[in-house]
Amino acid sequence: MVPTSTAPATPVETTARYQRGDFLFATARRALLAKGSVGTVTDTDPRRLARSVAEELNRSGVPLAVGALPFDTGPDTTTPGHLVLPRTVHRAQAETAASASPPAEDLPAPSATREVPSEAGHKANVLATVAALRDRDLRKAVLARALDLDFETPIQVERIVRNLAAGNPRHFTYAAELPGGRTLVGATPELLLSRAGDSVFTTPHAGSMPRSADPGADRANGEALLASGKDQEEHAVVVEYVVEALRPFCRRLDVPAAPELVSTPAIWHLRTAITGELTDRDVTALDLAAALHPTPAICGTPTAAARDLVQELEPFDRGYYAGTVGWVDASGDGEWAVAVRCAEIASSTMRLYAGGGIVPASDAQAEFDETVAKLRTLLGAMGLD
Numbered sequence: 397m398v399p400t401s402t403a404p405a406t407p408v409e410t411t412a413r414y415q416r417g418d419f420l421f422a423t424a425r426r427a428l429l430a431k432g433s434v435g436t437v438t439d440t441d442p443r444r445l446a447r448s449v450a451e452e453l454n455r456s457g458v459p460l461a462v463g464a465l466p467f468d469t470g471p472d473t474t475t476p477g478h479l480v481l482p483r484t485v486h487r488a489q490a491e492t493a494a495s496a497s498p499p500a501e502d503l504p505a506p507s508a509t510r511e512v513p514s515e516a517g518h519k520a521n522v523l524a525t526v527a528a529l530r531d532r533d534l535r536k537a538v539l540a541r542a543l544d545l546d547f548e549t550p551i552q553v554e555r556i557v558r559n560l561a562a563g564n565p566r567h568f569t570y571a572a573e574l575p576g577g578r579t580l581v582g583a584t585p586e587l588l589l590s591r592a593g594d595s596v597f598t599t600p601h602a603g604s605m606p607r608s609a610d611p612g613a614d615r616a617n618g619e620a621l622l623a624s625g626k627d628q629e630e631h632a633v634v635v636e637y638v639v640e641a642l643r644p645f646c647r648r649l650d651v652p653a654a655p656e657l658v659s660t661p662a663i664w665h666l667r668t669a670i671t672g673e674l675t676d677r678d679v680t681a682l683d684l685a686a687a688l689h690p691t692p693a694i695c696g697t698p699t700a701a702a703r704d705l706v707q708e709l710e711p712f713d714r715g716y717y718a719g720t721v722g723w724v725d726a727s728g729d730g731e732w733a734v735a736v737r738c739a740e741i742a743s744s745t746m747r748l749y750a751g752g753g754i755v756p757a758s759d760a761q762a763e764f765d766e767t768v769a770k771l772r773t774l775l776g777a778m779g780l781d
């Protein structure tokens with residue numbers, strides 16, 4: 397039996413113990429830090445992966461598994477879901493959450509930066525997406541771009557993680573090892589799904605507007621988002637999908653009639669908090685994540701056609717960006733967050749990603765600006781603008 401310690405440490409102290417190679421999933425009120433590995437389970441089919449993980453947890457006595465699913469879990473994917481059975485697990489809880497603070501730890505500036513594609517290229521892709529929605533009869537597709545940063549020295553992932561957690565205390569700061577020696581790090585507001593006993597909870601986010609340093613302009617941006625028909629439509633597509641995907645598993649689903657306005661330090665969002673009651677306790681959090689992913693918050697509707705479109709237009713593989721990251725335990729409980737506001741880090745290079753939902757009423761400049769705001773979560777944690 398692998399020891400699970402409720403470490404005599406606060407969530408912030410637990411987060412501070414993260415070292416590259418560990419798995420971290422933490423807010424300022426709750427942290428899970430997993431170290432080492434007694435086994436890994438990988439599979440390109442997320443449903444089969446979920447079954448293998450449940451079997452491994454039963455067989456090994458390891459209390460939980462941690463890891464990530466990639467964006468592309470379609471039939472032709474070559475990128476596997478990757479879960480680790482850790483050697484030790486530290487969990488911490490706190491009654492009160494710290495408030496956000498600016499990055500405390502310095503990081504070097506990059507020696508080179510590349511936008512993939514360029515600003516003009518992304519705007520052209522937005523227009524091409526709008527045209528394709530019409531031609532291929534899609535309601536929505538989520539288009540992303542990447543930003544590559546090169547450094548002269550190895551990237552200090554620990555510092556980025558601590559700065560992310562300090563700057564985003566209400567959201568999920570995460571770090572997970574990926575195949576090929578890369579590390580996924582980010583801070584996301586969006587829960588794909590959590591399961592605790594027979595309760596399920598999900599918070600689809602869709603519809604976004606940048607925050608502003610000027611309080612009046614900031615408030616106006618939030619109000620404009622709530623009043624925007626284009627963003628309400630972008631959001632409704634996601635809620636409809638999530639409800640349809642969860643319904644077969646639930647005896648009860650509570651779905652608010654309208655989304656609420658929420659924010660991260662970088663961006664305003666529309667969010668709907670959905671709760672449900674599971675019919676069958678044998679369905680694990682990872683089974684549910686596999687059934688829900690990819691939602692139209694990060695892919696589009698219909699799913700396969702939207703995935704094809706973004707793969708045609710985006711000049712890169714999304715890897716684990718817009719996938720899901722989290723944990724599942726031997727009882728089937730777990731939490732899976734949508735892996736956005738993140739980067740994949742190699743030794744001295746990293747790729748940041750940001751995207752946004754495109755609907756027929758989308759505007760290329762506004763969509764570009766939205767990705768700039770979304771990139772600020774990671775750039776801010778690195779002391780960059």
Ligand SMILES: C=C(O[C@@H]1C=C(C(=O)O)C=C[C@H]1O)C(=O)O
Pocket residue numbers: 538540586601602603604665693694718734736737749750751752753754770
């Ligand atoms: C795709 C991203 O975020 C997603 C897209 C959103 C949108 O289009 O409004 C909002 C939240 C996320 O579900 C990203 O951050 O890269």
